[in-house]
Ligand SMILES: [Zn+2]
């Protein structure tokens with residue numbers, strides 16, 4: 001894996017109540033599992049980061065809940081935007097790509113559970129580095 005050029009993005013939910021800054025992380029991962037389909041309306045395009053790469057600016061409407069045995073997810077309690085996914089081991093966090101600006105320079109690096117995808121889309125291409 002080549003080293004990512006350090007880069008910082010500004011992120012926000014749909015209503016703007018939640019704002020944060022995040023470093024670029026590993027790149028975009030697309031999860032096609034059925035949980036993500038239900039929660040995100042389609043596959044979940046996420047930015048994989050280490051928790052310290054995320055710096056919250058405004059977070060009073062961030063609501064966490066346990067979405068499965070070892071994972072918590074969060075959303076904005078005002079607009080419903082899906083925000084973060086946090087496994088209990090605390091090593092990594094996932095951020096919804098849609099919260100970041102439309103121009104990121106990032107590309108999909110990995111597909112998770114592609115076998116679970118529905119039949120109405122093809123897998124987007126993956127960029128190795
Ligand atoms: Zn919001």
Ligand SMILES: [Zn+2]
Pocket residue numbers: 031032033034035036037044
């Ligand atoms: Zn998923």
